[in-house]
Amino acid sequence: xxxxxxQSPTISSVRRVIHRAxxxxxxxxxxxxxxxxxxxxxxxxxxxxxxxxKMAPILEEAGxxxxxxxxxxxxGQHYSPEMSATFFDELGMPAADLNLEIGxxxxxxxxxxxxxxxETELNDRRPDVVLVxxxxxxxxxxxxxxxxxxxxxxxxxxxxxxxxxxxPEETNRLVTDVLSDYLFASEPSGVANLLAEGIPKEKIFxxxxxxxxxxxxxxxxxxxxxxxDRLGLNSRNYAVATLHRPSNVDGMExxxxxVNMLKELxxxxxxxxxxxxxxxxRMQGAGLTECGLILTExxxxxxxxxxxxxxxxxxxxSGGIQExxxxxxxxxxxxRENTERPITIEQGTNRLxxxxxxxxxxxxxxxxxxxxxxxxxxxxxxxxxSARILDVLENAxxxxxx
Ligand code: UD1
Numbered sequence: 001x002x003x004x005x006x007q008s009p010t011i012s013s014v015r016r017v018i019h020r021a022x023x024x025x026x027x028x029x030x031x032x033x034x035x036x037x038x039x040x041x042x043x044x045x046x047x048x049x050x051x052x053x054k055m056a057p058i059l060e061e062a063g064x065x066x067x068x069x070x071x072x073x074x075x076g077q078h079y080s081p082e083m084s085a086t087f088f089d090e091l092g093m094p095a096a097d098l099n100l101e102i103g104x105x106x107x108x109x110x111x112x113x114x115x116x117x118x119e120t121e122l123n124d125r126r127p128d129v130v131l132v133x134x135x136x137x138x139x140x141x142x143x144x145x146x147x148x149x150x151x152x153x154x155x156x157x158x159x160x161x162x163x164x165x166x167x168p169e170e171t172n173r174l175v176t177d178v179l180s181d182y183l184f185a186s187e188p189s190g191v192a193n194l195l196a197e198g199i200p201k202e203k204i205f206x207x208x209x210x211x212x213x214x215x216x217x218x219x220x221x222x223x224x225x226x227x228x229d230r231l232g233l234n235s236r237n238y239a240v241a242t243l244h245r246p247s248n249v250d251g252m253e254x255x256x257x258x259v260n261m262l263k264e265l266x267x268x269x270x271x272x273x274x275x276x277x278x279x280x281x282r283m284q285g286a287g288l289t290e291c292g293l294i295l296t297e298x299x300x301x302x303x304x305x306x307x308x309x310x311x312x313x314x315x316x317x318s319g320g321i322q323e324x325x326x327x328x329x330x331x332x333x334x335x336r337e338n339t340e341r342p343i344t345i346e347q348g349t350n351r352l353x354x355x356x357x358x359x360x361x362x363x364x365x366x367x368x369x370x371x372x373x374x375x376x377x378x379x380x381x382x383x384x385x386s387a388r389i390l391d392v393l394e395n396a397x398x399x400x401x402x
Contacts, residue, residue, distance in 0.1 A: 040397045042070040043127040043146075046096075047077035047114070047138025049087055050211075050320050053301060054133040054156060056091040057213035057386040067394050073121060075114045075138040076101040080277060086300040091214065107137055107168055114141035122149050129154050129393065132176060133210070135169035135319075140176050147179040156210055156389060158183035159190025160319075160340035166247065169319075173340070182396070184389050186210070186323075187343040187378055207388035208380025211320055212327055215305065216383035222305035231272060231294055235310040238269055239364070241293070244276035245317040248335060248355065252286045255279075258335070259288045261357035262315070265364050266292055269312060274299045313367055315353075315360070322350045327381060331371040333363055343378045 042062060046055045055072075062068040074096035078084045088095065098121060102113040114137070122130065122145055130146035132139045133156040146153045155176050162170050177183060183199060185191045186209040194204050228235060241262050249255050262271050272294040275283065283289050299307065305324070308314055314325050314332045322341050325332035326348025333353045344350035349372045353363040380388070 037067070039069040040067050040129070040393065041125070041127040042068055042129055042131055042393075043073060043122065043125060044070055044131040045073050045075065045118070045138060045142035046133065047075035047102075047142075048134075048136040049078050049083050049298075050318075051133050051136060051138065052084070052087040052091060052093060053214050053320065054210045055131070056093050057210055057217065058131065058133075058156065058389060059093065061386040061390045065390060065394065067397060068390070071098075071125065071127065072096045073118065073142075074099045075110075075118075075142070076103055077110060077114075077136060077138045079103055080298075082298045082300065083277070090301045091218075102138075110137045111141040111144075114138055115145050118142060118145045119149070122146060122151060127151060128397075129182070131156065132180075133157055135160070135172045135176070137168070137172060140172035143176040143179045152181040153179055154182035154184065154389075154393065155180040156184045157186050157190075158204070159185045159192075159194040160187075161189075161193045162338045162340040164338050168246070170340075182392065184385075184392070186381075186385070187341065189342050205388070205392050206380065207392070208382060208385035209323060209378070210385045210389070211323055212381040213383050213386050214301075215324055215327060218302060218305060219309070222302045222309065225303045225306045227299065227303040227306050228310065231296065233270060233272065233294075233307075233310075236312050238311060239265060239271045239313040239315060240307055240311045241271055241273045241315045242276065242318050242321060243273075243316070243335065244279050245336070246278075248317050249276075249279045249282050252282065254355070255282055256286055256288060257357045258360075259283070259291050259293070261361050263292050264361055265315075268365065268368065270294060272296065272307060272311075274304065274307075312371070313364060315364065322348070323381075325349050326374055327377060329374050331367045333360065333367060335360060347375045347378050349374050 044055055044059060046052055059070060062070050072094060076099050100114060100117040102110055129152045131154045132142045143153045158177050160173055164170055183194055183204045184207045191204055191206050243249055265271055274296045276298055308324060308330060309328050311330050314330055315335055317335045322332055322334055322344040326344045330349060332350045334350055335353060337354050339352055353360045
């Protein structure tokens with residue numbers, strides 16, 4: 001797999017990727033476009049695989065409404081086919097109107113490249129609102145550029161806090177939220193955190209979880225994928241593991257102890273481990289790939305959804321998977337000391353098991369014997385979060401034009 005690095009864009013390379021002003025694809029026209037009224041121009045920014053899952057239902061909803069036109073910008077933070085194109089295809093996302101092609105690099109390099117390349121785009125197009133989702137570097141950089149240009153920012157999944165500044169995502173969340181004009185919270189803790197930070201309540205909207213919109217839409221389709229047969233698995237008789245946080249995978253000794261813990265668990269049931277590129281690099285470097293686990297490439301959205309839906313247990317350090325397992329009623333052990341998604345513990349199937357491999361194994365074996373149940377789906381995790389977001393934005397246009 002080819003690894004790309006961030007290079008400072010020259011003026012000419014920036015111009016090359018920007019569409020010309022007379023390009024018919026400047027903003028997408030919804031099918032029922034109302035020509036009498038000027039549509040509200042949205043620029044949606046995505047960069048990494050979880051962003052695609054969250055933005056897809058919002059764009060689909062925007063496409064249904066005559067009040068909106070949108071333009072989709074992919075920063076190129078994720079670029080491998082399995083981390084990007086597969087998601088676009090499976091989610092039915094339109095191809096990005098512009099790819100900033102920032103590639104991999106340090107956090108500063110990624111954010112700086114997004115900022116330089118996006119500034120030209122936003123200056124040329126002047127959308128009414130820039131939409132950013134989640135907490136990746138592209139999210140923060142997109143919010144910064146829009147805010148500096150005086151363009152209102154809408155942040156979807158606002159207010160989540162791990163209260164752990166060592167997590168790069170926590171910085172991204174804090175910066176994005178402080179700059180945003182519309183803060184769309186997925187769970188009540190998000191609203192409470194924003195209020196505690198002094199964000200005016202008029203800017204905060206509790207709308208629910210867009211990732212669950214996507215899950216509900218694609219659950220049946222995912223069930224038709226052949227991933228269980230392909231990997232030789234029986235429904236409800238395997239565990240799924242994912243690991244990609246720098247705190248878990250960047251230290252060789254810690255990573256080795258986590259892989260050994262999973263190996264130990266695999267004596268009780270098969271453990272499937274779709275390996276993120278960052279983790280694969282570290283595992284290869286440490287000679288950890290011959291480990292008795294079922295290692296796969298990162299899976300696409302549909303196969304991964306089927307895999308988690310029918311797992312007996314999921315062990316993860318991801319954010320979104322904690323939410324998906326809550327709705328799927330699958331036991332989830334989060335291999336972290338904290339979570340920014342407390343509702344998945346209060347109401348869902350998630351349990352924080354920390355980073356000590358012995359305690360994790362203990363918790364995993366306990367969970368196999370006594371799997372937790374979700375109490376009730378969290379409020380507004382009902383497949384309609386995107387519609388609520390577009391309602392809020394549509395109301396805002398209505399108010400500003402009256
Ligand atoms: C990023 C997000 C993280 C999110 C995760 C989902 C930040 C700070 N982190 O982490 O919050 O949970 O995405 O996957 O924004 N690589 C490839 N192909 C790709 C992309 C990356 O091979 O398409 C490799 C490169 O070696 C790269 C490494 O993965 O250096 C890390 O990628 P990067 O986007 O920097 O961070 P993630 O770990 O994916």
